[in-house]
Structure formats: structure tokens, C-alpha cells
Amino acid sequence: MGEEKGNVKWQMNQKCATIGFHANPGSKAVKTRVSLFVTCIVDQVFPQVGIAMTQVLERLGYPVDFPAAQTCCGQPAFNSGYPEEAGIVARHFLNTFRDSEYIVVPSGSCASMIVHHYTDIFANEQKTLEQARSIAPRVWEFSRFLIEVAGVEDVGASFDGVVTYHDSCHSLREMHIKEGPRRLLSKVQGLTLREMEPAEECCGFGGTFSVKFPEVSGGMARTKIESILKTEAGTVVSVDSSCLMQIQGAIDRARLPIRTMHLAEVLAGR
Amino acid sequence: MTGQPSETINQTLGDARLQLAIYSATNRLMTHRAGAVRADLLPDYQELRTEANQLKKHTIEHLDHYLELFEKNVIAHGGKVVYCSDSQEVADFVLGLAKERGAHLIVKSKSMTTEEIHFNERLEKHGLEAVETDLGEYILQLAHQRPYHIVAPALHLTRYDVAEIFSKNLGVENEVVIEKQTKIARAALREKFLHADIGVTGANFLVADSGAVVVVENEGNARLTTSAPKIHITVAGIEKLIPRAQDLGVFLTLLGRSATGQPLTVYTSFLSGPRRNGEIDGPDEFYVVLLDNGRTKLLADPEKRQSLYCIRCGACLNHCPVYRKIGGHNYPWVYSGPIGAIITPQFHGVLKDPWLPFASSLCGACAEVCPVKIEIPKLLLKLRSEVTDAQRRQGVGGVERLAFGIWAWVMTHPRIYLMLARIGGIFLPLLPKVGPLGKWASQREVPKLAKTSFHQWWKAREVPK
Numbered sequence: 179m180g181e182e183k184g185n186v187k188w189q190m191n192q193k194c195a196t197i198g199f200h201a202n203p204g205s206k207a208v209k210t211r212v213s214l215f216v217t218c219i220v221d222q223v224f225p226q227v228g229i230a231m232t233q234v235l236e237r238l239g240y241p242v243d244f245p246a247a248q249t250c251c252g253q254p255a256f257n258s259g260y261p262e263e264a265g266i267v268a269r270h271f272l273n274t275f276r277d278s279e280y281i282v283v284p285s286g287s288c289a290s291m292i293v294h295h296y297t298d299i300f301a302n303e304q305k306t307l308e309q310a311r312s313i314a315p316r317v318w319e320f321s322r323f324l325i326e327v328a329g330v331e332d333v334g335a336s337f338d339g340v341v342t343y344h345d346s347c348h349s350l351r352e353m354h355i356k357e358g359p360r361r362l363l364s365k366v367q368g369l370t371l372r373e374m375e376p377a378e379e380c381c382g383f384g385g386t387f388s389v390k391f392p393e394v395s396g397g398m399a400r401t402k403i404e405s406i407l408k409t410e411a412g413t414v415v416s417v418d419s420s421c422l423m424q425i426q427g428a429i430d431r432a433r434l435p436i437r438t439m440h441l442a443e444v445l446a447g448r
Numbered sequence: 449m450t451g452q453p454s455e456t457i458n459q460t461l462g463d464a465r466l467q468l469a470i471y472s473a474t475n476r477l478m479t480h481r482a483g484a485v486r487a488d489l490l491p492d493y494q495e496l497r498t499e500a501n502q503l504k505k506h507t508i509e510h511l512d513h514y515l516e517l518f519e520k521n522v523i524a525h526g527g528k529v530v531y532c533s534d535s536q537e538v539a540d541f542v543l544g545l546a547k548e549r550g551a552h553l554i555v556k557s558k559s560m561t562t563e564e565i566h567f568n569e570r571l572e573k574h575g576l577e578a579v580e581t582d583l584g585e586y587i588l589q590l591a592h593q594r595p596y597h598i599v600a601p602a603l604h605l606t607r608y609d610v611a612e613i614f615s616k617n618l619g620v621e622n623e624v625v626i627e628k629q630t631k632i633a634r635a636a637l638r639e640k641f642l643h644a645d646i647g648v649t650g651a652n653f654l655v656a657d658s659g660a661v662v663v664v665e666n667e668g669n670a671r672l673t674t675s676a677p678k679i680h681i682t683v684a685g686i687e688k689l690i691p692r693a694q695d696l697g698v699f700l701t702l703l704g705r706s707a708t709g710q711p712l713t714v715y716t717s718f719l720s721g722p723r724r725n726g727e728i729d730g731p732d733e734f735y736v737v738l739l740d741n742g743r744t745k746l747l748a749d750p751e752k753r754q755s756l757y758c759i760r761c762g763a764c765l766n767h768c769p770v771y772r773k774i775g776g777h778n779y780p781w782v783y784s785g786p787i788g789a790i791i792t793p794q795f796h797g798v799l800k801d802p803w804l805p806f807a808s809s810l811c812g813a814c815a816e817v818c819p820v821k822i823e824i825p826k827l828l829l830k831l832r833s834e835v836t837d838a839q840r841r842q843g844v845g846g847v848e849r850l851a852f853g854i855w856a857w858v859m860t861h862p863r864i865y866l867m868l869a870r871i872g873g874i875f876l877p878l879l880p881k882v883g884p885l886g887k888w889a890s891q892r893e894v895p896k897l898a899k900t901s902f903h904q905w906w907k908a909r910e911v912p913k
């Protein structure tokens with residue numbers, strides 16, 4: 179916690195950490211096991227994000243497990259108008275993570291699907307609805323887990339350069355994640371955070387939206403990139419890999435020297 | 449997606465001048481709104497939204513009661529209430545009245561409800577002249593276009609476009625200075641006001657406990673419309689009701705700010721009945737047409753009926769990244785943007801424009817700014833599933849449904865998932881629908897699947913233990 183050491187919050191954290199509740203980096207207290215839900219897109223396209231997330235959590239002293247039966251949260255079907263098919267996959271998720279105490283997800287969008295939309299899907303299935311309700315408070319988007327459960331802002335990372343942060347829509351508007359990632363970034367040594375205007379406008383991904391309306395989606399991505407370019411940042415950071423995939427795709431098409439990184443990758447950097 | 453007007457959408461996307469017009473106008477409206485609802489200026493903004501939502505919910509759930517109360521109070525002021533179930537009935541009523549009174553010329557102030565029922569065209573067919581007096585609407589009427597935006601109807605036109613429209617239709621010189629254009633319109637419209645037999649307005653609110661019609665505007669044309677002609681007709685959807693005059697405190701605070709960032713519009717008119725004895729101006733006859741036109745159909749669904757809470761502020765359009773790309777005319781109905789996307793399928797049936805609820809990235813910017821808190825993304829999702837259900841019943845869309853069926857099966861069989869994953873194919877089942885992958889790739893570089901999935905990485909890592 180660096181310069182904050184000794185302040186009230188730090189002291190409280192210390193006390194909490196000793197009972198294995200909250201934690202500080204380096205604290206020797208026994209910590210609760212966390213289960214990773216890496217999401218299908220991170221599993222298949224961006225495994226490095228899952229790896230980075232594992233590293234950060236383990237460095238903080240968390241025992242990490244990975245329920246091997248996991249696949250997807252079901253969002254692609256749900257957003258495409260197939261709640262029944264989404265329900266089949268959602269039920270699989272509920273079974274896979276039944277016993278997990280903390281489920282940490284590198285995506286605000288997938289976390290929101292589980293936290294907010296499972297209860298819609300199972301509104302008329304009492305038993306599954308109970309399961310969905312009981313799992314919701316155990317699902318943590320990665321940055322929120324760090325801030326609220328682990329109680330850390332400085333994870334001891336360093337990064338050389340200027341970054342800008344893209345607020346992914348579901349993280350921002352459904353999970354209300356706005357300050358957390360910025361606080362974590364601000365504690366990374368050597369990193370300068372430069373806000374884009376507006377940071378809150380959609381990148382245009384929207385899952386199957388980008389397939390059904392490719393030109394509109396592409397236009398939205400280009401608008402996003404214009405905002406990014408104005409910051410002169412070399413790296414775009416977000417807490418959702420799907421947005422970053424959309425942004426990187428358009429960046430590469432325009433042959434711009436900008437890269438995208440998930441927050442976990444930045445925080446794993448030393 | 450099938451049915452979407454791809455060609456005109458792409459035209460809009462490719463028209464740099466139009467894109468700039470849409471972007472700068474919506475940007476301006478967004479900035480003004482943000483300035484007006486700032487926490488230091490309007491600390492109870494969120495509470496007001498909740499209150500507005502609750503008031504609308506209550507009214508919509510007790511609409512029968514408030515309709516009767518409103519009618520009673522309009523009659524008490526000497527006005528008349530006419531119930532119309534569709535556009536034909538509105539036209540019949542106005543035509544009948546015009547015939548009886550020998551009226552020919554109608555002046556109108558801006559009203560989306562009359563746009564919805566093609567009021568002007570219907571009357572013109574029968575030899576009546578209906579003139580729009582809101583500047584934007586007037587320009588559009590000359591150009592034979594429908595509104596681009598529910599608050600700023602001519603948002604897509606530049607002053608050069610307006611100059612062209614005026615010189616073509618009014619026989620004036622090409623005039624590109626906005627103030628002078630306003631003068632030209634004013635001169636033309638003044639004539640109409642002086643000779644109009646009937647004035648027609650919409651309504652922003654119908655106040656049940658006082659029988660008043662409330663109209664907000666900035667140009668003063670609605671004032672003239674309601675005071676100069678001898679006959680006044682308000683045409684309003686039944687969802688415009690609010691219970692009490694005191695509730696206006698909530699709605700007026702939100703409406704102007706959400707729409708244009710104004711604490712209050714320049715004019716707020718309260719119309720209650722015809723001119724009383726001793727008053728110098730105002731109409732001799734006062735009618736309120738209460739229009740259904742499908743609204744009661746929306747009432748039937750307990751979740752989707754919140755669509756009727758809308759106070760037509762336009763904030764959801766301004767903040768919608770899709771509206772800002774495709775503009776207003778690519779939406780199939782007069783109501784564009786997010787609100788259009790949720791009410792059009794409900795009014796016209798989900799199969800008429802099945803693509804519409806899908807034309808959203810579900811970013812949620814609309815719901816965040818909606819002053820009456822309509823859960824637009826949630827309703828879009830509901831409508832999406834209604835589309836696929838209706839398609840199944842019709843026996844269409846089978847390929848996509850099958851694709852998601854297979855996909856769901858793969859996703860619940862981890863071993864199959866892992867097997868497919870190894871050959872990079874977990875997204876394969878979705879390919880029939882991703883069909884136009886080429887089109888997708890036309891806009892971006894396609895990401896490569898990772899050589900080693902996280903599943904594989906984790907497994908390899910566990911071995912040493």
C-alpha cells in the first residue's frame with residue numbers, strides 16, 4: 179500500500195486480513211480460494227488475460243482454482259433473442275460454479291449476464307432461480323474483486339507509457355464500474371492515465387450486433403478510435419476483452435501503432 | 449440482417465456531411481443536457497427521475513380513471529373530448545368539423561402524434577390546407593420529409609440545405625444566413641396564422657385534475673396556433689396524461705433539461721377550454737382528441753407497457769451511438785432512435801421490421817439518460833426473443849435457431865467444447881449465422897484464435913504438482 183501505510187484504512191485492512199477476510203499484498207493471512215471464470219473469449223482468443231489474472235491473484239496470496247467444466251455464460255444466445263438456449267448454458271454455469279465462494283471474471287459484461295440476467299431467464303423456474311440468486315453475490319468482476327474484496331489498489335505493477343481507459347458499457351452501466359479500474363491504473367508505477375473524450379461511448383461490439391450490422395458497428399469503432407487517437411496514448415485498457423477485440427480489430431485495419439491490453443495484463447506487468 | 453435498409457444505412461454512413469450534421473447536433477444536445485442535470489445545479493436529479501417513473505407507472509396503470517377525470521374537467525371548462533381509435537377517426541372528425549364550419553386552412557404546431565397518423569396528408573387529400581408552423585417542421589413540410597428527430601425534426605439539414613429548400617419552394621433568393629431564413633419563414637407563416645380557421649397542436653401533458661393541456665415550445669408558434677384561430681384542436685395520445693397539476697413540477701423540470709438542456713422551454717402554455725366571456729383572445733371552440741392508435745395494445749403487457757411512460761424528450765436518440773450513425777430516416781417509423789426501436793415493433797407487430805430490436809449494441813446509454821427511466825435495453829432483449837419466437841411459429845429463422853441449439857449443446861459438453869477448441873472451432877456452430885463473416889471482416893481485422901487456450905495452459909500448469 180506504499181505511502182498509505184499506517185493510515186486508518188490500512189490498519190483496518192490489516193486487521194481484516196488476519197481473519198482471512200480482506201487482504202493486503204504481502205499479508206501472510208490465509209485467504210479464501212477464488213475460482214476463475216475466464217469466459218469463452220478469453221479462453222479461446224486471449225488466454226494471456228486469464229494467465230495475467232491468475233498471476234495477479236496469486237501474487238496477492240489467493241489460492242486460485244479453475245473449474246475445468248466451464249465454457250461460456252450464455253450471453254451470445256441471450257442477446258440474440260434465444261433465452262431458452264442461453265438458459266441451457268446458464269444452467270451449466272450454475273452447476274459448474276455451485277461450490278465456488280468467489281468467482282472472479284475478467285469481464286464486466288459476462289459478470290453482468292450472470293448477476294443480472296440469469297434471474298430474468300429463470301424467472302419462472304423457482305429452483306434454478308434460487309441458484310441464480312445465490313450465485314449472483316459471489317460473482318466478482320476482476321477489478322472490483324481487487325478493490326472491494328482484496329482491498330488493494332497498488333498491486334505492485336509497473337508499466338512504461340501512456341494509457342487511456344475505455345469504459346465498456348456493461349461494466350459501466352450494468353455493474354457501475356468506473357473508478358475502480360482507474361484507481362488501480364493510477365497506482366501502476368510509470369503509467370500515465372490520459373482520459374479520452376468521451377470514454378463512455380460504446381465501441382460498437384455488442385456481440386452478434388457486430389455481425390448483423392457490420393458497417394454500423396465498424397463506424398462506431400472508428401469513432402472510438404478517433405477519441406483514442408486524440409489522447410496520444412499508446413495503449414487502450416479496458417476490463418472487457420470483447421470490447422478490446424473490437425477496438426484492436428479496427429486499429430489494425432487502420433494500421434495504427436496502438437495496442438489494446440486488458441487491465442489484468444497491465445496489473446501483472448512488472 | 450434481413451429486412452434492414454442496408455443500402456440507405458450505408459449511404460448515411462458514407463455521407464460525411466450528414467454524419468457531421470448528426471454528430472455536431474447530437475453532441476450539442478448532449479453537452480447541454482449534461483450541463484443542466486449537473487449534481488450542483490440539480491442535486492435531486494436522480495430522485496426526480498424515480499418520481500417521474502413512479503408517477504407515469506401509476507397513471508398508466510390507472511389510465512381509465514384519469515381519462516375520465518380529464519374528460520370531466522375539460523367539459524367543465526367548456527371544451528369537448530373526442531376519443532379516436534385510429535388515424536381514420538381523427539381525420540373523419542377534423543374533416544367533419546371543418547365542413548360544418550366552412551374551414552379551409554389549418555395551422556399546426558409541432559406534434560409527433562399527428563406525424564404518426566399522417567395528419568396533413570390525410571387532410572390535404574380532402575382539399576384542406578394544413579401548415580406546419582414550427583420552423584423545423586415547416587422546412588420539412590416544404591421538402592416533403594418526415595422528422596429526423598423527435599425534438600429537432602430538421603437536425604440533419606444544414607443552412608445550405610434550408611436555403612435550397614426555401615428558394616425552390618418559396619421563390620426567394622438563395623439565403624444562407626440563419627436569421628434571414630427565420631425571417632423568410634416568419635413572413636410566410638404570419639400570413640397563414642392570420643387566415644387560419646383551425647389551430648392544431650399536440651400535447652406534452654394532459655393534466656387530469658385540471659383538464660389542462662400543456663404544450664412546451666421555444667418559438668412561440670404554438671401560442672399563436674392556440675390563440676389566433678377560432679377553433680382549437682389538441683391531438684394527443686392517451687399516454688400523455690398525468691394525475692395532478694403539481695406533478696408538472698417533476699416533469700417540466702426534467703423535460704427541458706433532458707431535451708435541450710433548458711431549465712424550462714421559452715414558452716409553456718396551459719390550455720384549458722375556449723375563450724371565456726370577457727377574455728380578449730383564445731379560440732371559440734376547444735377540442736381534445738384522445739388517440740389510441742395501438743396504445744391500448746401496449747398496455748396489455750405488464751413489462752413492456754413502460755414504453756408508454758415516454759415524454760418524448762429525445763435524449764435517448766442523442767445518446768444512442770447507433771442513431772448517431774444511421775440517423776433518423778433509416779428507422780421504419782416516425783419515432784426513431786431507441787424509443788422508436790422499442791415502440792415500433794409493439795405498434796406494428798414484431799415481424800414487420802424484425803431487424804429493429806437487434807439494431808443496438810445494448811450499450812445502455814439510452815436508459816441512463818431517460819428522464820422517466822424506461823428500461824430500454826431490457827425491452828429490446830424482450831422484443832428480440834419475441835421476434836425469434838414469432839419467426840419460429842412462422843417457420844422462418846430456423847438456421848439461426850439451429851445454430852444456437854448446437855452451440856448450447858457444445859457449451860454444455862465440456863469435452864466436446866475442448867475438442868472443438870483444439871481445432872479452433874468453438875465459434876464454428878455459430879458460423880451459419882455469422883455467414884457474412886466476410887462482411888464482418890470488411891470492417892476490421894479478424895482476431896486469431898490463441899495457439900494455446902487457457903484451458904490447455906491451466907492443465908499443463910497443473911501437471912508438475
Ligand code: SF4
Pocket residue numbers: 706757758759760761762763764765787814817818819820821822
Ligand atoms: S424514451 Fe426516455 S429518453 Fe427517450 S424520448 Fe422517451 S423519455 Fe426521452
